[in-house]
Amino acid sequence: MKQGIGFIDSGIGGLSLRTAMIELLPFEQITYIADEAFSPYGEKTAEVILKRCQLLTDELIQKKCKVVVLACNTATTQVINQLRHDYSIPFVGIEPAIKPAALGSKTGVIGVLATKGTLNSQLFHQNSLLQSKKITIVEQVGTGLIECVENGKINDESTRNLLRSFLTPMIEKGIDRLVLGCTHYPFLEPVIQKIVPPEVEIIDNSRAVIQQLKRILTEQGNLELGFERPKHLFFSTKTNSRLKNFLEKDEEFNFLSI
Numbered sequence: 001m002k003q004g005i006g007f008i009d010s011g012i013g014g015l016s017l018r019t020a021m022i023e024l025l026p027f028e029q030i031t032y033i034a035d036e037a038f039s040p041y042g043e044k045t046a047e048v049i050l051k052r053c054q055l056l057t058d059e060l061i062q063k064k065c066k067v068v069v070l071a072c073n074t075a076t077t078q079v080i081n082q083l084r085h086d087y088s089i090p091f092v093g094i095e096p097a098i099k100p101a102a103l104g105s106k107t108g109v110i111g112v113l114a115t116k117g118t119l120n121s122q123l124f125h126q127n128s129l130l131q132s133k134k135i136t137i138v139e140q141v142g143t144g145l146i147e148c149v150e151n152g153k154i155n156d157e158s159t160r161n162l163l164r165s166f167l168t169p170m171i172e173k174g175i176d177r178l179v180l181g182c183t184h185y186p187f188l189e190p191v192i193q194k195i196v197p198p199e200v201e202i203i204d205n206s207r208a209v210i211q212q213l214k215r216i217l218t219e220q221g222n223l224e225l226g227f228e229r230p231k232h233l234f235f236s237t238k239t240n241s242r243l244k245n246f247l248e249k250d251e252e253f254n255f256l257s258i
Ligand code: DGL
Pocket: 009, 010, 011, 013, 014, 039, 040, 041, 042, 043, 071, 072, 073, 074, 075, 115, 118, 146, 181, 182, 183, 184
């Protein structure tokens, strides 16, 4: 049986990795679980997120996945170390790209927009501590943005106003790099682009994550070298799922009762 790449997110955020995935790993099959019944993760405790990620990982292993991508900054920064300790399957995570932002910054001030869970996590603080000697990090919790994306309200005036209220103080503090620290936020990039001045570079590391995944698969001799595009499978833990609305025609959707 073919072995796929498992993806976990609280909702549709992990879909922001799909473009890079299809471009860089076109023959790898995606098995994606959106834990919509427990969304948003950013407001949950690390214990709840760990329990959910364990259940979803068990499910992905059962579905013959060879790697699990935690396509969620909140889950990565809070529970990836524990998952790596508990399971033998490799995990690839995504966390706010502070290092490239810091290296590229000319003003020495960078902004990080992320969930409360990510900004409060130990992993985020370890990273930001390393960088903070040289640069100032302006943190902002993106309360409500996940709901804007999930509800398809990307271009609504209310979303623009919410983003403006988060970004204006960051711009006033002199940021020249804005790190998108949540996989839902790349969907808002065109709107963000219109709010921030042109000298502010928006940093989304979804491509870097898939490049890392490709490196791991290559090192393990586990890279799928096919000719046929595989059928991607999508699952949601919620019956009235929103994920369905974001899928392509040839992508299969099923409800998962976990
Ligand atoms: N996409 C998740 C992330 O990258 C969202 C977490 C949430 O559900 O709050 O953090």
